[in-house]
Amino acid sequence: MIKVGVFFGGMSREREISFAGGRTVIDNLDKELFEPVPIFVDSLGNFILPDWQYVYKGTIRDFYPPLDHADAGGASQFQLYIENLGRLSPEALQIIIRSIGRRIEPSEFSSLFDFAFLTLHGPYGEDGNIQGLLEWYGIPYSGAGILPSAIGINKLLQRDLMQRAGFRRPRHHEISRESWQTAPNRNFVIKHALIQVGLPMVVKSPAQGSSIGVTVIHTSNEKEITDAINRSFFIREVEKADWQRMGDFERVAYVRSLTDIREGIGMPVMLFCKGSTYDGRAIYHPGKLLSALNANDWNGTMRIESTEGENSVLFESFIKGREFSCIVIQLENGQPIALPPTEIIKTGSVYDYRSKYLPGISRKVTPIDLPAEQINQIKEQCTKLFEDLHFNVYARIDGFINERGEVFLNDPNTTSGMLPSSFFFHQAAEIGLNPSTFLTYIIRTSLSERAKSGKHIHKTIGLLNTLDQSIADQKTRSGGKTRVGVIMGGYSSERHISVESGRNIYEKLAGSGKYEPFPIFLTGNEIRHDLYLIPVNVMLKDNADDIKEKLDGRARVHPALLQIREEASSVTEKYVHHPLERARKITYKELSTLVDSVFIALHGRPGEDGVVQEKLERYGIPYNGSGPESSRITINKYETNELLGSRGISVARHTSVFAKEWNADKAGCIASLEKEYTYPIIAKPLDDGCSSAVKKINNREELEAFAELIFRKVGRLEPAAAKLLNLRENEEFPFKDRFMVETLISREGASHFLEITGGLLTKYDKAGKRVYEVFEPSETLASGEVLSLEEKFLAGEGQNITPARFAADKNAQKKISEQVRATLKTVAEILDVEGYARIDAFVRIFPDNRAETIIIEVNSLPGMTPATVIFHQAAIAGYRPDKFIDAILDYGLKRSRQGTKQVSAEDMQD
Numbered sequence: 001m002i003k004v005g006v007f008f009g010g011m012s013r014e015r016e017i018s019f020a021g022g023r024t025v026i027d028n029l030d031k032e033l034f035e036p037v038p039i040f041v042d043s044l045g046n047f048i049l050p051d052w053q054y055v056y057k058g059t060i061r062d063f064y065p066p067l068d069h070a071d072a073g074g075a076s077q078f079q080l081y082i083e084n085l086g087r088l089s090p091e092a093l094q095i096i097i098r099s100i101g102r103r104i105e106p107s108e109f110s111s112l113f114d115f116a117f118l119t120l121h122g123p124y125g126e127d128g129n130i131q132g133l134l135e136w137y138g139i140p141y142s143g144a145g146i147l148p149s150a151i152g153i154n155k156l157l158q159r160d161l162m163q164r165a166g167f168r169r170p171r172h173h174e175i176s177r178e179s180w181q182t183a184p185n186r187n188f189v190i191k192h193a194l195i196q197v198g199l200p201m202v203v204k205s206p207a208q209g210s211s212i213g214v215t216v217i218h219t220s221n222e223k224e225i226t227d228a229i230n231r232s233f234f235i236r237e238v239e240k241a242d243w244q245r246m247g248d249f250e251r252v253a254y255v256r257s258l259t260d261i262r263e264g265i266g267m268p269v270m271l272f273c274k275g276s277t278y279d280g281r282a283i284y285h286p287g288k289l290l291s292a293l294n295a296n297d298w299n300g301t302m303r304i305e306s307t308e309g310e311n312s313v314l315f316e317s318f319i320k321g322r323e324f325s326c327i328v329i330q331l332e333n334g335q336p337i338a339l340p341p342t343e344i345i346k347t348g349s350v351y352d353y354r355s356k357y358l359p360g361i362s363r364k365v366t367p368i369d370l371p372a373e374q375i376n377q378i379k380e381q382c383t384k385l386f387e388d389l390h391f392n393v394y395a396r397i398d399g400f401i402n403e404r405g406e407v408f409l410n411d412p413n414t415t416s417g418m419l420p421s422s423f424f425f426h427q428a429a430e431i432g433l434n435p436s437t438f439l440t441y442i443i444r445t446s447l448s449e450r451a452k453s454g455k456h457i458h459k460t461i462g463l464l465n466t467l468d469q470s471i472a473d474q475k476t477r478s479g480g481k482t483r484v485g486v487i488m489g490g491y492s493s494e495r496h497i498s499v500e501s502g503r504n505i506y507e508k509l510a511g512s513g514k515y516e517p518f519p520i521f522l523t524g525n526e527i528r529h530d531l532y533l534i535p536v537n538v539m540l541k542d543n544a545d546d547i548k549e550k551l552d553g554r555a556r557v558h559p560a561l562l563q564i565r566e567e568a569s570s571v572t573e574k575y576v577h578h579p580l581e582r583a584r585k586i587t588y589k590e591l592s593t594l595v596d597s598v599f600i601a602l603h604g605r606p607g608e609d610g611v612v613q614e615k616l617e618r619y620g621i622p623y624n625g626s627g628p629e630s631s632r633i634t635i636n637k638y639e640t641n642e643l644l645g646s647r648g649i650s651v652a653r654h655t656s657v658f659a660k661e662w663n664a665d666k667a668g669c670i671a672s673l674e675k676e677y678t679y680p681i682i683a684k685p686l687d688d689g690c691s692s693a694v695k696k697i698n699n700r701e702e703l704e705a706f707a708e709l710i711f712r713k714v715g716r717l718e719p720a721a722a723k724l725l726n727l728r729e730n731e732e733f734p735f736k737d738r739f740m741v742e743t744l745i746s747r748e749g750a751s752h753f754l755e756i757t758g759g760l761l762t763k764y765d766k767a768g769k770r771v772y773e774v775f776e777p778s779e780t781l782a783s784g785e786v787l788s789l790e791e792k793f794l795a796g797e798g799q800n801i802t803p804a805r806f807a808a809d810k811n812a813q814k815k816i817s818e819q820v821r822a823t824l825k826t827v828a829e830i831l832d833v834e835g836y837a838r839i840d841a842f843v844r845i846f847p848d849n850r851a852e853t854i855i856i857e858v859n860s861l862p863g864m865t866p867a868t869v870i871f872h873q874a875a876i877a878g879y880r881p882d883k884f885i886d887a888i889l890d891y892g893l894k895r896s897r898q899g900t901k902q903v904s905a906e907d908m909q910d
Helices: 015-028 052-056 072-077 090-098 106-112 129-136 146-153 155-164 177-181 186-197 222-233 240-245 248-259 286-294 353-357 372-388 423-431 435-451 457-476 495-510 544-549 559-567 569-575 588-594 611-618 628-634 637-646 659-664 666-676 700-710 719-724 789-793 810-830 869-876 881-899 905-909
Strands: 002-009 034-041 047-050 101-104 115-118 172-176 201-204 214-217 235-239 269-272 301-306 312-317 322-330 336-338 342-346 362-365 394-401 407-413 482-489 515-524 529-533 584-586 597-600 654-658 681-685 695-697 738-743 752-764 770-774 778-781 799-801 836-845 851-859
Touching (some): 002 015, 002 106, 002 457, 015 034, 015 435, 047 052, 052 869, 106 129, 115 129, 115 435, 129 146, 155 312, 155 372, 155 407, 172 186, 177 222, 186 312, 201 222, 214 222, 235 240, 240 301, 322 372, 336 372, 336 559, 362 544, 372 394, 372 559, 394 423, 435 569, 457 569, 482 495, 482 588, 495 515, 495 544, 515 544, 529 611, 584 588, 588 611, 628 851, 637 654, 637 851, 654 659, 654 666, 659 666, 695 700, 700 719, 700 738, 752 810, 752 869, 752 881, 770 810, 778 869, 836 869, 869 881
Parallel strands (some): 002 034, 482 515, 482 597
Antiparallel strands (some): 172 312, 201 214, 201 312, 235 301, 322 336, 322 394, 515 529, 529 584, 654 738, 681 738, 752 770, 752 836, 836 851
């Protein structure tokens, strides 16, 4: 078995996406062929072999630096990374590193792994630096070599090489950092750029990845262009008068945005303002920056510069056309082929960091909806650029095609994002490769390419031969695996998160070596469920609605796809065990003949309401999670609260509001509510999944807006009501005939107060009795008034501290944790929860270390996205994600056998 060191994290502003991408690679590597070894690269450039539980944290800032090395207030207000602690002594840094694993030197690489898979982005990751280091130490690695990597990161060099090779390029102009900062008249610099490039134009940083430092300019407004240029140089300028007009909350928000590595300039920074105590000084911590800006010893303009900025800024004329991205891969004979290009449909003018990585902000359509001739033109241009820039193994090439059919290529990348729904996997699925097989292909192609260098050739060819033999042996083996249908989708407002969960479960099972997963998409309505067995290319579509569009098995396959699949036939013949199929409608009865078990990855209705479970039981299909009756109770927040409250569990005071009564006497309903409840209150759907349309209501106007939206008769949201409730663009809001109102849970005299999420797992003991394992709860930190879906489930968005910080003293921490977990266990027993679950709650902690746990909701099918907090908790309890999923499925299989009297004492003990 080949040991693969997966490098993730890194020093660039894209470190969080790299961290999430590395985890995706670790999960998807075929465990029959490879043994993954995580190599975390921190933002100072240290190589760390982490304890494996940290691989499954939601973000880097959840664990590094550990919270006991950073002030708790700063951790909750700002993104904190290791560089925010300032200049650490070698001894202090070593203590921090030891808290998560051990530091390793490059000279140790060869003793730890045979091959390096690189998921690092931006500077230091895809610019040839790490590639050169690995070559020095004789480690073959994935992707492009040193030269193409250096070309791929440098937009200025790319521009020149592309022009010489005859590629169409937009008009362009460049200014240096020195000329901008020393210009006696910046307006002259701006006017010159406008003359050279024209409007609209794009202002960009030449050596960053992932659209960081990019702005589209539509007007000649001097301030707007100045801000864009500064953004690309990673500079901010603050006027004292503007700062003084801000309130405290605005000031914190400004610093938070400025120091955010995704949208701001990051840390550390240099400050420049004559007269200020901080003039010419480096600032490492966002809290210190806030203090410096709040000081009274400066006037005029404070210039804030990242210590990792740019030396020049590039202006390009904006290309009006349809935007696409195309992965080019290298066949075993060295010939490059382009996979089907994906069209990017944006809600904004620029495909920035958030648009790339957060579902719902933009859409990906594969292949781009164009005639085959134009798709072939895009492919030809991309493969030509791949060859002309001396790329190898694979690359992602972005571009535009305008109304005249002219193709403009820009921003070729030698490292693609590795999130489950990224272009990298999205396009490979169109030729039949699931993420696991595509990673195998990339490793095999990379080994072949490294062998051509003549460095350590015998070692590299030996690995290549070993892998080829293992691939051949694997294909001859068949049967013996447990067949699992992964049901995803649904028709609730959480259907897109369900797809993220389902894909994650499918991919972890596909890479396990033990299971053979089948993606099953559920759609329909409360009266009728439609089940579809879907191929991997459909599963990896952008979201649930895109998948639904592809379910018609009679739909025409684009001729360009047929051609690409033919071109890639040598790849699919070697790596694909099951040929690509169209989506096929099936029944629950037919499902029972296809699978040994089912993993329900649905959220809200159906799934958490017991209806799917009931249908599965009818056909004797084992499944994960709670049974029908328990699910029917927990989906209903009102009924859950009533039952728990009657059994002595603390819950919020609550009531239901019905559409019929509201529409008949709105004034009376409001008067009744306002008599019983004081604003602010919480309004939420009574019977939907977690965080779906949960809103803090501060006044009567917001209550009316909430009722208007949830009781509406048509799909469109009323704009004024949506704005009043601060709904984001494209945010879904369910239709319901009733909703629930709760008191806002608050501190109420407690010395410490926090929101937690607690996970649990059920097992059978030797006697066949169900037992509960309640994990250490996580502390959840919301950026807004209510924890959002994105913060709960998407990589890099929320911050979860596991274990929750109940107390600074270890003995007190243990005592409080035991109390909280005992309450969660009691809740699970009252509700007859089975399999696994997530329970959300608030905890009040009093001076005598007494803890009161107030239950918010119980989720019988918790989110299973890669970043979901239940994986963090299971990891601390000793379960890697694949083993955690294995335990969930195992319980379902044993329960099913127990229900049919087929369970044995032996089953209970294994």
